[in-house]
Amino acid sequence: xxxxxxxxxxLGEKRQSLEVLAPGVYALTAEGDPNVGAIEGEDFLVCFxxxxxxVAARAWLARLREHTDxxxxxxxxxxxxxxxxxxxxxxxxxxxxxxxRTRGLxxxxxxxxxxxxxxxxxxxxxxxDSIPGLTWPTVTxxxxxxxxxxxxxxxxxxxxxxxxxxxxxxxxxxxxxxxxFAGDLVESQAALYTGDAFHRxxxxxxxxxxxxxxxxTLVGGRGAVARGEAGVAAAIGQTxxxxxxxxxxxxAAGSLKEAFERTHxxxxxxxxxxxxxxxxxxxxxxxxxxxxxxxxRPRIWTAERxxxxxxxxxx
Ligand SMILES: [Zn+2]
Numbered sequence: 001x002x003x004x005x006x007x008x009x010x011l012g013e014k015r016q017s018l019e020v021l022a023p024g025v026y027a028l029t030a031e032g033d034p035n036v037g038a039i040e041g042e043d044f045l046v047c048f049x050x051x052x053x054x055v056a057a058r059a060w061l062a063r064l065r066e067h068t069d070x071x072x073x074x075x076x077x078x079x080x081x082x083x084x085x086x087x088x089x090x091x092x093x094x095x096x097x098x099x100x101r102t103r104g105l106x107x108x109x110x111x112x113x114x115x116x117x118x119x120x121x122x123x124x125x126x127x128x129d130s131i132p133g134l135t136w137p138t139v140t141x142x143x144x145x146x147x148x149x150x151x152x153x154x155x156x157x158x159x160x161x162x163x164x165x166x167x168x169x170x171x172x173x174x175x176x177x178x179x180x181f182a183g184d185l186v187e188s189q190a191a192l193y194t195g196d197a198f199h200r201x202x203x204x205x206x207x208x209x210x211x212x213x214x215x216x217t218l219v220g221g222r223g224a225v226a227r228g229e230a231g232v233a234a235a236i237g238q239t240x241x242x243x244x245x246x247x248x249x250x251x252a253a254g255s256l257k258e259a260f261e262r263t264h265x266x267x268x269x270x271x272x273x274x275x276x277x278x279x280x281x282x283x284x285x286x287x288x289x290x291x292x293x294x295x296x297r298p299r300i301w302t303a304e305r306x307x308x309x310x311x312x313x314x315x
Pocket of ligand 1: 193
């Protein structure tokens, strides 16, 4: 029987858990659906990631409002993917912050990515008509952007760590609390999506940079919160291992189809049961094949190209 396209048949609601990681630091995880977070400043909030639609974002904000009624001054978006940014209008943020390359990606391929992700993961797009249009940052930076939280709460540091999950990912780091929000640069017990990735940079210098902060708590893009130095190391290690296996198997293959089959066989025993594994793998291997054959920047995913790659590799 043919496998249903991407996550189109994944319609079961996930249980969301709001966790208070430290005073005024919140994470909402959802059994492998995209994670979001929030950090309290003295008299304002920083929200991290926006979910796929304003309706989905409003449900998260309603839970956050059980803890704090401070206004949202900053909405920080880790990268350009639709399921993390298109709910932005619900936050009423004064400023929307991304890496400068994320602004470029939104301009270049935001529309196509929206259509692609909607078809791949329809369940995440609650009331898609509530999306007013593409989300545009109002502030961008190239290396580091620091927010003073005020009132002895320390800083929130937004840091670019190199090319990885996309060419414009940032991490959000709380040095005082040693908590990191890593976006999709790190997944904890969830499969990686690498269809827009730079695998060689990500598996080496970029993850080295992420690890160098010495986080004691890490919220990845999907999956459970990683706790303690060992838990953080395990999440980063899993992410690196997934990439390393992909690189090894795809380098050894003589065709795209063989690369997919080898990679699937090698990853499946350890990662096959994790969220979005089957969904992502055809897109992942397709991009890695390109990367290893001289295609510098990821080709744009469109709803049509998604179907072609799926039919070629996963059917
Ligand atoms: Zn992503």
